[in-house]
Amino acid sequence: MDWRILLDIALGAVLINNFILVQFLGICPFMGVSKKMDTSIGMGFAVIFVMGLASALCYPVSLLLDALELQYMRTVAFILVIAALVQLVEMFLKKAVPTLYEALGVYLPLITTNCAVLGVVLLNVQNDYNFIESVVYGVTGGIGFLLAIVLFSSIRERLEFSDPPKAFKGFPIALVTAGLMALCFMGFSGLKIPW
Amino acid sequence: MNIFYAVLILGILGGVFGLVLAIASKVFAVKSDPKLALILDCLPGANCGGCGYPGCAGCAAAILAKKAPVNACPSCSGLQTSRIAAVMGVEVKAQERRVAFVRCSGGSRASHKFRKYVGIDDCVAAMKVAGNGPLDCAYGCLGLGTCVRACKFDAIHINEYGAAIVDQNKCTHCMQCAKACPRGVITDVPYASDIMVPCGNRDKGPAAKSLCTVSCIGCRLCEKNCPAGAITVTDNHAAIDYTKCTSCGFCVEKCPRKLIRDIHATGKVEPVA
Numbered sequence: 001m002d003w004r005i006l007l008d009i010a011l012g013a014v015l016i017n018n019f020i021l022v023q024f025l026g027i028c029p030f031m032g033v034s035k036k037m038d039t040s041i042g043m044g045f046a047v048i049f050v051m052g053l054a055s056a057l058c059y060p061v062s063l064l065l066d067a068l069e070l071q072y073m074r075t076v077a078f079i080l081v082i083a084a085l086v087q088l089v090e091m092f093l094k095k096a097v098p099t100l101y102e103a104l105g106v107y108l109p110l111i112t113t114n115c116a117v118l119g120v121v122l123l124n125v126q127n128d129y130n131f132i133e134s135v136v137y138g139v140t141g142g143i144g145f146l147l148a149i150v151l152f153s154s155i156r157e158r159l160e161f162s163d164p165p166k167a168f169k170g171f172p173i174a175l176v177t178a179g180l181m182a183l184c185f186m187g188f189s190g191l192k193i194p195w
Numbered sequence: 196m197n198i199f200y201a202v203l204i205l206g207i208l209g210g211v212f213g214l215v216l217a218i219a220s221k222v223f224a225v226k227s228d229p230k231l232a233l234i235l236d237c238l239p240g241a242n243c244g245g246c247g248y249p250g251c252a253g254c255a256a257a258i259l260a261k262k263a264p265v266n267a268c269p270s271c272s273g274l275q276t277s278r279i280a281a282v283m284g285v286e287v288k289a290q291e292r293r294v295a296f297v298r299c300s301g302g303s304r305a306s307h308k309f310r311k312y313v314g315i316d317d318c319v320a321a322m323k324v325a326g327n328g329p330l331d332c333a334y335g336c337l338g339l340g341t342c343v344r345a346c347k348f349d350a351i352h353i354n355e356y357g358a359a360i361v362d363q364n365k366c367t368h369c370m371q372c373a374k375a376c377p378r379g380v381i382t383d384v385p386y387a388s389d390i391m392v393p394c395g396n397r398d399k400g401p402a403a404k405s406l407c408t409v410s411c412i413g414c415r416l417c418e419k420n421c422p423a424g425a426i427t428v429t430d431n432h433a434a435i436d437y438t439k440c441t442s443c444g445f446c447v448e449k450c451p452r453k454l455i456r457d458i459h460a461t462g463k464v465e466p467v468a
Contacts, residue, residue: 065204068204069197070197070201070204073205077204077208080209080212081208081212084213084216088215088216091216091219091223092219092223094223094225095222095223095224096223098225161315163314163315
């Protein structure tokens with residue numbers, strides 16, 4: 001395994017193809033839980049956690065589907081895997097690491113229906129990643145999510161005290177802000193590691 | 196044939212996951228005290244934060260862990276508190292119901308001559324700029340509604356004069372309005388008490404008089420006329436000791452500013468004049 005490939009994948013997932021700001025996946029929690037910095041950090045870490053685990057677990061499932069030539073069932077199967085996984089992780093954390101469970105709080109079950117998580121496992125298959133590459137892509141995709149949502153929440157905390165025109169108050173100005181951030185992330189599109 | 200496989204595979208996957216989850220729920224079962232749910236039932240569920248814990252669930256957990264007293268919830272009525280006490284198996288003394296009280300009724304009747312505020316309708320924001328908002332009186336309610344937004348029980352409003360006023364029947368004494376108020380105008384009074392001094396001005400008489408038509412000027416007429424000795428004027432401002440007050444109403448009659456009021460006689464904390 002060449003660690004450079006992994007680094008390339010990581011760089012791509014965090015900056016160049018950031019899940020939220022470039023691929024527009026997981027916009028729902030991005031808008032929903034970005035009002036305060038600390039909640040957004042909690043959500044970010046929960047996403048990293050679940051994305052990494054989902055990537056690892058969906059890899060054998062996709063192999064199984066490939067073997068039976070049932071590729072068209074991927075989406076359904078992956079949703080099943082993710083939903084079950086999140087439930088399992090929640091129960092496990094509650095018992096084994098209550099502090100982490102409390103830190104993640106409601107965000108863990110929220111992620112069950114997060115399209116960024118489903119997106120990462122589908123992209124793993126599309127890009128023909130192997131097991132390690134899949135996990136790296138999942139975890140770094142989560143880090144990209146964390147980066148975007150923390151940046152966004154810090155802007156939104158300041159937006160609270162700004163005085164936009166009435167029609168822009170609340171979500172409209174937040175969406176405009178998210179759009180501007182996406183424009184900024186376009187700047188990373190040419191980024192490459194010169195090996 | 197293919198569809199058969201698809202159904203089979205998904206069926207197996209679903210079955211396996213279901214089984215794993217069922218086993219996991221037994222293996223990883225966390226014993227939660229049934230008392231927790233009972234306590235949570237007694238709490239109001241508004242998550243107002245008046246107890247200092249993150250929401251009602253946090254408060255219930257703290258009460259259960261004996262980190263908080265059974266009457267930790269400031270919004271609970273005596274009945275609810277006694278039910279929590281019964282769950283915890285302890286006695287609790289009946290507590291007098293208190294409500295929030297805005298020590299200002301000036302609003303538009305206070306002087307706005309020397310200051311002008313153009314900005315966000317928020318008291319905290321107004322206090323951040325030079326001049327501290329639109330009001331000339333340094334002790335009064337700005338009336339920009341920070342407390343109204345802080346109240347989870349719809350119990351505080353801006354009245355027609357532009358000053359905040361508490362709906363005593365809805366108020367649960369969580370005191371989030373007092374925490375939110377950047378002027379410190381909001382205090383609390385016993386729910387049963389009748390006589391109110393809705394002014395917090397500590398300026399000397401002439402200054403207080405020029406700032407507002409409903410201000411306490413510290414003339415001491417109420418103090419001298421109180422048969423129970425419940426009123427004392429300190430720092431040019433009348434304060435009522437509710438343990439002594441008998442609601443006789445002499446001070447209401449004598450107050451030259453028509454500031455001291457019997458709120459239950461007039462029906463609301465509104466000036467007579």
